[in-house]
Amino acid sequence: MRIGPYQLDNNLLVAPMAGVTDRPFRQLCRRLGAGMAVSEMISSNAALRGSRKTVRRLDFAGEPGPIAVQILGADPVAMAEAARVNVAHGAQIIDINMGCPAKKVCKVAAGSALLMDPPLVGRILDAVVRAVEVPVTLKIRTGWDPQHRNGVEIARIAEGSGVQALAVHGRTRACGFSGQAEYDTIRSIKQAVSIPVIANGDIDSPEKAKKVLEQTGADAIMIGRAAQGRPWIFREITHYLENGVTLAPPEPGWIRDILLQHLENLYQFYGEFQGVRIARKHIAWYSKTQPGGALFRQRVNTTDSTEKQQALVMEFFDQLAINNKERAA
Known part of the structure; x- marks a missing residue:
């Protein structure tokens, strides 16, 4: 899988997820077999640029490249400026969010709401591609609702604008999850364009990953939930695609060590007060x-x-091991 000048380690990508794909999570997924991880979405709203949340999302220290940063917005000028700012902070790939189905995003005509306005999609993509010298990628859904599946049209607009890879979540905005x-x-989108297409949605096992690659003809797959x-699902998929054999489930002690490392990185990244609270959902x-x-979660x-x-x-996973x-005895 190649995006512009960047040859990825493989064709398994981590989907951008707000509140999840922070630097500790991205680093962990990369270490466990993902070829690339896209950041949480960063608003193009200049008023938010100096916020603590945005500044933290622009911290890529120690992260393996290529650094892919997703931006969100509906104004071509603001999106172009956001792309330039993020490249100045270290982004090597700019990803544009036109797939988020969240109401708070769509009500400001951003995310998947943009799929209702193909001319605006074209203006945003043209502006961002012209604004930066790094590759620009795009994430979309198949359309706004089942009656308006215009993913092929949007894909052709993206290719014509110079977008260098397209990730498609296989649902409309109205379908949610x-x-x-x-x-x-x-598959229809893949057949309509020559740029790399990345399939996303419901890929939850090595067997499903192989099936989706075969069914869609996609160049890569993107895994989120x-x-x-x-996070070791990436190494499981790699092993299955290469050998046709499913890895044995990880032992509780191994999961314990992965989780403890993840927690330590969260504490260091966010500080103890916030780190403990953010860690709770990961532990769950x-x-x-x-x-x-x-x-245990209680x-x-x-x-x-x-x-x-x-x-x-430690107590919980050690007891599982026992x-x-x-x-087995």
């Missing part, structure tokens, strides 16, 4: 499929201490 992803629509609490994701996870959510949070994680050994 319900129903099944439309892989046939992604399935990586929450399971890591433990949601484990026996006794609900009671205990974790009552502590405000990094030491206590880490101790509870239980597994007893069952």
